[in-house]
Amino acid sequence: MRALPLALLLAPPALAQESAEAHYAAGVAALQQKDADAAIAALEACTAADPARADCWWELGWARWLKSDWAGVVQAWDKVKALEPDHPQVDRHIGTARGNLEVQRMVAAAAQGAPDTVRTPPPEGATVRLRAAGDVMLGTDFPAGNLPPNDGAGLLDAVGPLLRDADLTFVNLEGPLCDGGFTDKCGEGENCYAFRSPTRYGRYLADVGVDLASTANNHASDFGDTCRMETEATLDALGIHYSGRPGTIATVEHNGLKIGLIGFHTSDSCHNLNDTETAVALVQAVDADHDLVIVSFHGGAEGAKALHVPHGGERFYGENRGDLRVFTHAVVDAGADLVIGHGPHVPRAMELYKDRLIAYSLGNFATYGRFNLSGYLGVGLILDVTLDARGRFAGGRILPTLQEGEGVPAPDPEGQAIDLIRQLSAEDFPETGVKVAKDGSIGR
Numbered sequence: 001m002r003a004l005p006l007a008l009l010l011a012p013p014a015l016a017q018e019s020a021e022a023h024y025a026a027g028v029a030a031l032q033q034k035d036a037d038a039a040i041a042a043l044e045a046c047t048a049a050d051p052a053r054a055d056c057w058w059e060l061g062w063a064r065w066l067k068s069d070w071a072g073v074v075q076a077w078d079k080v081k082a083l084e085p086d087h088p089q090v091d092r093h094i095g096t097a098r099g100n101l102e103v104q105r106m107v108a109a110a111a112q113g114a115p116d117t118v119r120t121p122p123p124e125g126a127t128v129r130l131r132a133a134g135d136v137m138l139g140t141d142f143p144a145g146n147l148p149p150n151d152g153a154g155l156l157d158a159v160g161p162l163l164r165d166a167d168l169t170f171v172n173l174e175g176p177l178c179d180g181g182f183t184d185k186c187g188e189g190e191n192c193y194a195f196r197s198p199t200r201y202g203r204y205l206a207d208v209g210v211d212l213a214s215t216a217n218n219h220a221s222d223f224g225d226t227c228r229m230e231t232e233a234t235l236d237a238l239g240i241h242y243s244g245r246p247g248t249i250a251t252v253e254h255n256g257l258k259i260g261l262i263g264f265h266t267s268d269s270c271h272n273l274n275d276t277e278t279a280v281a282l283v284q285a286v287d288a289d290h291d292l293v294i295v296s297f298h299g300g301a302e303g304a305k306a307l308h309v310p311h312g313g314e315r316f317y318g319e320n321r322g323d324l325r326v327f328t329h330a331v332v333d334a335g336a337d338l339v340i341g342h343g344p345h346v347p348r349a350m351e352l353y354k355d356r357l358i359a360y361s362l363g364n365f366a367t368y369g370r371f372n373l374s375g376y377l378g379v380g381l382i383l384d385v386t387l388d389a390r391g392r393f394a395g396g397r398i399l400p401t402l403q404e405g406e407g408v409p410a411p412d413p414e415g416q417a418i419d420l421i422r423q424l425s426a427e428d429f430p431e432t433g434v435k436v437a438k439d440g441s442i443g444r
Helices: 013-032 036-049 054-066 070-083 090-111 160-164 199-207 224-238 276-287 324-334 416-428
Strands: 127-137 168-173 212-214 241-243 250-254 257-265 292-298 338-342 350-353 356-359 364-367 379-388 393-404 408-411 441-443
Touching: 013 036, 013 054, 036 054, 054 070, 054 090, 070 090, 090 224, 090 276, 127 160, 127 338, 127 393, 168 292, 168 338, 199 224, 212 250, 212 257, 212 292, 224 241, 241 250, 241 257, 257 276, 276 292, 276 324, 292 324, 324 338, 324 350, 324 356, 338 379, 350 416, 356 393, 364 379, 364 393, 364 408, 379 416, 393 416
Parallel strands: 127 168, 127 364, 168 212, 212 241, 257 292, 292 338, 338 356
Antiparallel strands: 127 379, 250 257, 350 356, 379 393, 393 408, 393 441
């Protein structure tokens, strides 16, 4: 923290308060311009002039956030909590800062070189067969009237046998499982989207064999950090391993293989897809301690017009939704063995890069009540993929699904996802796109 002039230190309290207010105003103005360095300088001066000003510490945390100075963010917001234990916002955001700080520490520890332990090689010929589904939101009680009949019982019955028939089963959990929390994202009557599925609905995921879930998406914090932590506690109780919030890495073992899952999204509230340098370092850190690494990402534009994977970055309503070709290849280069995408709400192409499968979007799978399911927005799939002990693609198949009525998933007898992904893979990745047979099997 910068030292203040002796004259100010000896000044009357009223003068110090005036100085603090001036520094505060300058810091907020700099923050509005995204000038992190100027904001930090002004707000540190504010806290020095009046250390009891919680608002200066609060804004200082946001200024340090812009610099990804997570230790500094936590230090500033811990000060806010000490000064104002009932501060209305700090508990909603400090968990994310702590998580990002943990990621930095994890990456730094891995960079030192020595692993925590030396793992024995996996059994010769070991494989793992995963079934992965796309976006899952089993109904929401906000706004009222969007929960499925029979309180969700039977919602997944038609696809349950397909999901269970695997060594491991994965879904993208598009929204929290909680019974409380508060959303400032939108009001009851507004035309926007905030999801909250009751915690009791988590058992429906466990009943169909879900082992792994990504919580990295733009709905994970719809009802704040309290609700997000309730979601994680619910998944823990059900034995479903998850990744999404910074610092959460899912680990499971099967057939002698230790498998890690990292969930990414285009926000600092999750492992950030747009921070390629940190993403690469995190994948390398997890790869050092696991036999196989699965990366799930939520990125790309959304809607019926977002079928193709463009070259370059994507934006949606002004948000940077990532350069997905760069991101996916970077994480494979860093050690990822399977990359599974979500976000566009439609299926996208698949490619094989360095013998690793990249599925750019699995589309909507079970999204009840609040989703537009017209056209390809209602077409989904379960991806069946087998990896060998080194993470190489050893076979796969597209199991096509659709959603009936308000969002009840079922097998698709017409196989729309098969034909669509065949076409998109050939068009978007003419050299590396997967070949898709009539029965949905995929290969080189």
